[in-house]
Amino acid sequence: MTAALELSGVQKRFGATEIVRGVDLRVEQGERHALIGPNGAGKSVLFHLISARYPISAGRIALNGETITGRKPHEINRRGLSRSFQVTNLFHRMTVFENVRCAVLWSLGYKYSFWRRVENLADANDRAREIVERIGLAARADVSAGILSYAEQRALEIGITIAGGANVILLDEPTAGMSRTETEAAVALIRRVTEGRTLLIVEHDMSVVFGLADRISVLVYGRIIATGTPEQIRADTKVREAYLGAEAANA
Amino acid sequence: MELVLTSLLNGVTYGLLLFMLSSGLTLIFSMMGVLNFAHASFYMLGAYFGYAISTKVGFYPALVVAPLAVGAIGAAVERHGLRRAHTSGHVSELLFTFGLAFVIAEAVRLVWGSTPVPYKVPASLDGPLFTLYESTFPTYKAFMMLVSVGMLAALYAGLTKTRVGLVIRAALTRPDMAEALGHDVPRVFMLVFGGGAALAGLAGVIGGNAFVTDPGMAESLGTIVFVVVVVGGLGSLTGAFVASLFIGIVQTFAVAMDYSWHGMSLSRVAPVLPYLIMVAMLIVRPRGLMGTRET
Amino acid sequence: MSPQARRRLLVWGGYAAVLVAAPLVFHKGFSLSLLCQMGIIIVFSLSYNMLLGQTGLLSFGHAVYYGMGALITIHALNLVQHGWKFPVTLMPLVGGAAGLFFGVVFGYITTRRAGTTFAMISLGIGEMMAACSLMFPGFFGGEAGISGNRSSGGAFLGITYGPQIQMYYLVAAWLLLSTAAMYALSRTPLGRMANAVRDNPERAQFVGYDPQHVRFMMVALSGFFAGIAGGLAALNYEIVTAESLSASTSGMVLLATYLGGIGFFAGPIAGAIVVTLMQTALGSITNAWPFYFGAMFLATVLFVPGGIASVAVLHKRFWDAKLLRRVIAVYAALAVPAALALGFSVLLVEMAYNASDESRSAFRVLGYVIDTTATATWVAAISSTLAAIAACGFTWRAVSARWAEVGAALAGERKP
Numbered sequence: 001m002t003a004a005l006e007l008s009g010v011q012k013r014f015g016a017t018e019i020v021r022g023v024d025l026r027v028e029q030g031e032r033h034a035l036i037g038p039n040g041a042g043k044s045v046l047f048h049l050i051s052a053r054y055p056i057s058a059g060r061i062a063l064n065g066e067t068i069t070g071r072k073p074h075e076i077n078r079r080g081l082s083r084s085f086q087v088t089n090l091f092h093r094m095t096v097f098e099n100v101r102c103a104v105l106w107s108l109g110y111k112y113s114f115w116r117r118v119e120n121l122a123d124a125n126d127r128a129r130e131i132v133e134r135i136g137l138a139a140r141a142d143v144s145a146g147i148l149s150y151a152e153q154r155a156l157e158i159g160i161t162i163a164g165g166a167n168v169i170l171l172d173e174p175t176a177g178m179s180r181t182e183t184e185a186a187v188a189l190i191r192r193v194t195e196g197r198t199l200l201i202v203e204h205d206m207s208v209v210f211g212l213a214d215r216i217s218v219l220v221y222g223r224i225i226a227t228g229t230p231e232q233i234r235a236d237t238k239v240r241e242a243y244l245g246a247e248a249a250n251a
Numbered sequence: 252m253e254l255v256l257t258s259l260l261n262g263v264t265y266g267l268l269l270f271m272l273s274s275g276l277t278l279i280f281s282m283m284g285v286l287n288f289a290h291a292s293f294y295m296l297g298a299y300f301g302y303a304i305s306t307k308v309g310f311y312p313a314l315v316v317a318p319l320a321v322g323a324i325g326a327a328v329e330r331h332g333l334r335r336a337h338t339s340g341h342v343s344e345l346l347f348t349f350g351l352a353f354v355i356a357e358a359v360r361l362v363w364g365s366t367p368v369p370y371k372v373p374a375s376l377d378g379p380l381f382t383l384y385e386s387t388f389p390t391y392k393a394f395m396m397l398v399s400v401g402m403l404a405a406l407y408a409g410l411t412k413t414r415v416g417l418v419i420r421a422a423l424t425r426p427d428m429a430e431a432l433g434h435d436v437p438r439v440f441m442l443v444f445g446g447g448a449a450l451a452g453l454a455g456v457i458g459g460n461a462f463v464t465d466p467g468m469a470e471s472l473g474t475i476v477f478v479v480v481v482v483g484g485l486g487s488l489t490g491a492f493v494a495s496l497f498i499g500i501v502q503t504f505a506v507a508m509d510y511s512w513h514g515m516s517l518s519r520v521a522p523v524l525p526y527l528i529m530v531a532m533l534i535v536r537p538r539g540l541m542g543t544r545e546t
Numbered sequence: 547m548s549p550q551a552r553r554r555l556l557v558w559g560g561y562a563a564v565l566v567a568a569p570l571v572f573h574k575g576f577s578l579s580l581l582c583q584m585g586i587i588i589v590f591s592l593s594y595n596m597l598l599g600q601t602g603l604l605s606f607g608h609a610v611y612y613g614m615g616a617l618i619t620i621h622a623l624n625l626v627q628h629g630w631k632f633p634v635t636l637m638p639l640v641g642g643a644a645g646l647f648f649g650v651v652f653g654y655i656t657t658r659r660a661g662t663t664f665a666m667i668s669l670g671i672g673e674m675m676a677a678c679s680l681m682f683p684g685f686f687g688g689e690a691g692i693s694g695n696r697s698s699g700g701a702f703l704g705i706t707y708g709p710q711i712q713m714y715y716l717v718a719a720w721l722l723l724s725t726a727a728m729y730a731l732s733r734t735p736l737g738r739m740a741n742a743v744r745d746n747p748e749r750a751q752f753v754g755y756d757p758q759h760v761r762f763m764m765v766a767l768s769g770f771f772a773g774i775a776g777g778l779a780a781l782n783y784e785i786v787t788a789e790s791l792s793a794s795t796s797g798m799v800l801l802a803t804y805l806g807g808i809g810f811f812a813g814p815i816a817g818a819i820v821v822t823l824m825q826t827a828l829g830s831i832t833n834a835w836p837f838y839f840g841a842m843f844l845a846t847v848l849f850v851p852g853g854i855a856s857v858a859v860l861h862k863r864f865w866d867a868k869l870l871r872r873v874i875a876v877y878a879a880l881a882v883p884a885a886l887a888l889g890f891s892v893l894l895v896e897m898a899y900n901a902s903d904e905s906r907s908a909f910r911v912l913g914y915v916i917d918t919t920a921t922a923t924w925v926a927a928i929s930s931t932l933a934a935i936a937a938c939g940f941t942w943r944a945v946s947a948r949w950a951e952v953g954a955a956l957a958g959e960r961k962p
Contacts, residue, residue, distance in 0.1 A: 051752070073751040083752055091745045102742045105735050106754030112763055114736040121735075164753055286662050332848060339851040342604050345665060346804065349606075350843040353797070357837035361895060364902040474673065481666060523681070526674040533667045534655055 002065040004029045004168050004198035005050070005081075010059035012042070012049055012222075019045050021222035022059070027168075032199045034209045037219035038242070043202045044086060046219065047172050050200075051083045052076055063168060078106065082166035086173045086202075088153045092146035096137050096156055099145050101128040103163035128163070135159035135189060151182040155189060162193045169194055171201040175208055187212060210234075218242070257388065258507045259500065264392045266499025267399035271454040272472070273479045273491040274406065275447030281486045282419070282443050284341070285333065288348040291473030292355035293448040297321045297455025298464045299359055302370035310373035314398075318453040325448025329441045352469065360466045367465035395457050402453060419443060475502070478525040482532050498525070558726070565718040569711060578710045579782075584822045585717040586778045589724045591803045591814035593771035598800075599808030600732060601764045602744030603657075604665045606796055607672025611769035613791030614648050614675075615641030615776025617686065620786045623694035634699040634707055638720050638777035645773015646766060653765030657758055660747065664761075672796050679788040691787030694780065707781070717778055724771055729811060731767065740764050801843050807853025816854045834899045863956060872952050876945050883941045887934035894927050 005027040012020040019042045027033045035043050048054040050061055052073045061069045068076050091099050101118065104127045105111075118124065132141050135155045140148065145156060154174060161169060174190060175183045187208055190199070203209045209216060210230045217227045220242045226233060233239055276290045297317050304313035328351065336347035372391045379387035410416035418439055421429045430436040462468070475498065483494030505521050568581055590612055597603040619641040626632055632640075656667045679686035686692075697708040707713055731737050739760050742750045747757040780786050789795060798821065806817020824842075828835040850857060864870045900909045901919055909916045916923055 053748075072756070073748075074754055074756045077752050077754045085749075089746060089749045089752075091742050091749060093745050094741065098738070102738055102750075103753040105739065110735040112736050112739070112759060114731055114734040114763070114767070116735070117730060117733045118735055118738050119733065160749070160753065286666070332844075335848050336851075339847075341661070342598075342602075343847055343851055345604060345662065346800075347844065347847045350840055350847055354837065354840035354844055357834075357840050360902075361834060361837060361898040362902055474669075477666065477669075520681070523674055523677040526670045526677070530655070530667055530670040530674065533663055533670070534658065 001029060003027060003062070004031070004064060005200060006062045006065075007046075007050070008060045008062075010046070010049060010061060011057045012045055012054065013057045019222055020049065020057075023219070023222070023224055025217055025224060025227075027198060027200050028215075030196065030198055032194065032201070032212055032214045034213035034216045035200060035202045035219060036204070036206075036209055036216060041219045042222045043219055044172060047083060047170055047202060050170065051081065077164070077166065080166050081168045081170065082161045082164055083170035084157045084161040084172055084174060086176060088150075088157050090145040090153060090156060090160065093144065095142050095144055096148070097128055097132055097141040099156060100131050100159055100163050101125065103160040104128055104131070104165075107164040131159050131163050134193060136185075151178055151186070154178065154186065158186075158189060158193065162197075166197075168198045168200070171199065173202055173204065175203065175205055183208060254507060258503050260388060261392065261507075262500030262503035263496065264396050264399075264499075265503055266496035267396060267403075268454050268458050269476060269479055269499050270492055270495035271399055271402060272451050272476045273483070273495050274403065274488055275450040276476060276480050277483075277486065277488055277491045278419075278443055279447045280480070283333075283440055285337075285344045285348065286477075287444075287447070288345070288473070289328075289351040289355060290447065290451055291469040291476055292352045293321050293325055293451035294455040294458070294472060295359060295464075295466070295469040296324065296355065297452030298370060298459025298468065299363060299368070299455075300452070301456035301459055302368050302464060305370070305373070310376075314453075314456055317456045318449045321452025321455070322445045322449030325452075326441050326445030328448075329444035333444065334437070334440075352473070356466050356469055363466075365466055367463050370460040370464040372460045391461060395461060398453070398457050402450065406450070415442070475525055478529040481529050498528075561725070562722055565722060568718075569714055578714055580822065580826060582710070582714050582717045582782050584819055585714075585721045586775050586782060587799070587802060587818040587822050588815050589721055589778065590772055590775035590799050591806065591818040592725060592728050592811075593768045593775060594799045594803045595808055595811075595814045596728060596731070596740075596764055596768035596771070598803060599810075599813070600737065600744065601740040601761055603660070603761060603764070605668040606665055606793070606800070607668035607670075607675070608768075608772060608799055609791055609793070609795035610652065610672055610675045611645040611648055611772035612776040612779070612795065612799070613679075613786075615645040615773025616780040616786045616790045617692070617776075618644035618773075619777040619780035620692050620694040620784075623696060623698065623780065624692075627695060627698035632699070633702060634696055634781070635702070635705075635716065637696075637781055638774045641777020641780065642770045642774040645776060646770040649766035649769020649773075653762045653769065657761040657765055660757070660761065669793075672791075672793060676788065676791045676793060679791050686791075687787060689788065691785045691789075693785040696781045696784055713782055717782065720774060720778055724774055725815075728771060732811060736760065736763055801839065805843070805846050805853055807855025807857075809852055810855040810859070813853050813855035816858075820854065832896060832899070833903075834895050837895060864952070867956055869952050869955055872948070872955075876949050876952070879945045880938070880941055883934060883937040887931065887938050890927065890931035890934050894931055897923070897927060 003026045005025070007023050007025040010020055010023045010025075011018065023046060025035075035046070037043055045054065049056050052068070052071055056069055059069070060067060063076065063079055063081055066079065068079065068081075071079075091102060094102070101124055104124050105118075108121075108124055108127065110116075110121065110124065129138075129141075132138055135158060137152060137155060137159070140152060145153065148156065154176075158171070158174060161171070171190065175186045178186060183205060190201075191212065201209075201212065203212075213230060215227065215229055216233045217224050218233065218236075218239050219225075225242060226236045226239050228236070272290065272294055276287055279285060279287050279290070300317035300320050301310075301313045304316055332347060332351065333344065336343040376391045376394050378390055380390040380393045381388055410420060418429060418434050419442070421432075421434075429439070459468075479494045479498050480491055482498065483490030483492070502521075502525075505524065569578055572578070572581060590608075593611075594605070594608050597605050597608070619637055622630075622632065622637060622640045623634070626634065652671055656664055656671065659667065680688060683689070696713070697706040700706070705712055707716060732740075739750060739755050742753075743755070743757045743760045750757050750760070776790065779790065802817040802821040803814040804817065805820060806815065807813025821839075824839070825835070828838060832838075846853065861870065861873070864873050897909065897916070
């Protein structure tokens with residue numbers, strides 16, 4: 001079966017510095033796959049490569065079997081891949097509702113049309129309302145995104161990411177900076193909204209990773225040193241050495 | 252042959268003058284991310300101050316005092332104007348420098364009138380330096396070259412050899428890091444802006460009497476400087492140097508030679524050429540020849 | 547009828563009513579031309595705000611679309627004079643079509659980049675077109691310009707557009723239509739995504755939109771409306787010169803839009819009205835008016851970046867929160883020093899202009915003749931100005947606590 005996302009020999013150089021040194025990764029359809037690794041390993045950069053924020057130096061990335069290397073970010077998004085950002089990236093002057101509505105417009109086929117008022121687009125409004133409820137922000141729907149609380153912004157970030165109906169979702173440290181309660185709520189939300197879709201998530205919080213992921217890949221110094229189920233990863237000595245060892249010592 | 256050589260010398264002189272302006276603009280842009288539309292206005296102020304001081308006291312004192320005065324104005328502009336505009340965002344900064352250029356031009360018009368002022372080359376520097384074939388190369392042009400080269404050498408030395416220069420270069424690429432390390436980055440910004448203005452002012456003092464000194468000089472030269480900075484590459488000093496010389500020489504040659512093509516003489520099309528080059532460059536390669544950043 | 551629909555009817559109905567009634571209130575001969583001028587600049591400024599306020603695109607060359615619209619319209623008008631059957635009433639559409647055409651061509655070139663690069667390309671193209679207009683005087687009219695006759699189409703239902711009042715109602719009708727169209731546009735998917743691209747172009751990409759294409763479409767459409775303004779100008783003034791393509795026209799629309807307030811749809815309307823009034827009023831009183839304009843622009847950028855509209859909205863909030871009385875108290879305290887500082891600054895500027903003016907005429911202030919070349923006069927004037935500014939500073943320091951209080955009270959009132 002075609003992998004949802006497949007990376008082959010992906011490399012990224014910034015000048016003379018090699019950040020991603022040849023990554024092979026396979027995310028299966030409908031799988032929840034976590035990407036972990038120490039700081040500076042290149043996890044966010046890898047996300048930026050997949051979503052074409054940065055151009056790739058070498059290698060190939062395929063989405064549902066189709067090569068997407070070299071495509072522009074909006075083209076990749078239209079092919080069914082959506083991502084969230086580590087630093088909240090919203091339309092801060094629009095309300096929560098308007099943010100989500102913007103996120104559904106393209107997928108409903110409205111494109112660049114300028115002859116119908118957006119208030120009269122019943123399907124866009126219904127869809128947006130439904131998603132705003134699903135992410136638990138129905139009570140704050142008319143609030144400007146810029147003045148939401150941090151956890152609310154992260155929830156909205158997730159909402160915008162899934163609103164377009166993409167099948168492959170990339171979440172970049174969605175629970176960063178959250179308290180225990182907020183994290184639990186976020187994980188429940190993520191599990192709900194990614195039901196039936198493929199998820200690739202970068203995380204530092206191990207409880208989230210082990211609770212959510214079907215499979216885990218470990219990225220160290222730009223290379224994947226292990227891939228497997230949570231139990232396999234927990235038991236892997238290389239991983240323990242490079243990463244979990246330090247974690248366990250600090251835990 | 253003689254035309255080529257004289258045009259080349261003139262072109263290089265002009266190009267060095269352009270570099271004095273574009274280097275300041277590049278430094279300010281690289282460091283603060285602001286394209287200073289008022290940069291050529293500092294050049295104009297330098298010329299007018301040079302004129303005012305040289306008629307009252309003398310040319311050589313003007314050479315020192317005028318750039319300092321312009322530099323002080325530049326620092327004050329940064330401290331009280333630009334910094335405030337910065338808090339309202341990128342567009343506000345651009346609009347501020349744009350409005351400032353306009354206000355300075357109008358202020359100059361208010362004080363000195365709309366007609367060109369008789370800013371003359373000092374008698375001690377007037378006259379030919381040497382004769383090349385049949386045309387003479389004016390002493391003053393040699394003086395201009397000397398001052399430009401000297402100033403730029405000093406700038407280079409300052410940036411690479413002194414501690415302040417090191418901080419400036421650090422703040423050039425990583426202002427937040429430089430600030431975290433304890434350096435007063437706002438003070439550095441003020442220094443760079445004032446320094447750039449002073450450099451432009453110096454160019455005005457020596458250029459104002461070689462070329463014309465009138466309220467429109469900022470606008471005409473300003474656009475050329477923009478073209479230079481864009482072609483050379485936003486953020487690159489070497490690019491600005493190469494582009495300054497290139498455009499200086501090309502423009503001098505275009506004026507000196509008078510080719511006609513389909514009834515359109517080169518001198519008639521000349522005004523549009525810089526814009527065409529700039530637009531073409533911005534479309535094809537917004538980074539310019541050697542630029543490191545686009546915006 | 548729902549409250550929103552009722553409110554909408556009230557606003558647009560009121561707008562239409564004002565447009566219809568204006569010439570009845572302001573009927574002195576000169577006022578009618580002023581009203582026409584205002585109407586044209588309003589359409590022009592609203593079209594500019596489609597770029598600046600709605601899409602976040604700072605353009606220094608917007609006059610190109612206005613100017614080309616005007617030029618094509620005047621040529622079309624001359625064609626009508628030579629027999630082409632086309633209703634003069636619809637002439638602004640010709641201008642709009644021209645504006646749209648150039649919007650598409652230049653839009654494609656310029657929107658491949660954003661931010662500072664876009665601003666610079668727009669400057670370059672604006673200067674290029676202005677230079678072209680002097681290089682090809684046959685088509686562009688050169689220094690003398692191209693003239694036309696708006697009554698050349700013959701009478702239609704008794705309307706020839708000869709009298710200024712008929713021209714006014716033509717301007718008013720197109721103004722109403724254009725405003726409604728531009729407002730409606732801001733509420734369409736394209737309009738919303740333009741706002742999104744302004745706020746966060748990267749995010750817009752990741753919801754499936756190409757920011758470049760959004761910008762391109764907005765440039766093209768704003769060119770259309772700028773062209774309509776140009777067409778109206780061609781009809782109104784019956785002459786089109788190189789001035790309409792010039793950098794100063796681009797600067798003027800930038801000033802009018804920014805002064806009015808780019809964050810609100812109706813902001814540029816206020817800005818256009820104020821700028822037109824000031825241009826006429828100031829222009830007749832003093833020759834130093836460009837300086838005042840520039841100073842006003844700088845003051846707006848530094849102190850009131852939200853423009854007139856933001857000031858109006860703020861004071862409406864004060865009113866709603868019943869804080870207006872306290873605010874007025876602060877203003878009253880500042881009134882005298884501020885007026886003095888302003889008055890002396892204006893005096894300085896006028897003295898400077900007088901002193902540098904070759905044809906020096908007697909400089910009168912309040913009936914007294916002042917010698918503007920005497921050093922003593924200058925010393926007195928400069929020191930008075932500095933003293934007044936210092937007085938302002940003192941007063942401000944005294945009342946700033948009260949101002950902060952009012953601000954805090956308002957913030958407390960505001961619901962998150």
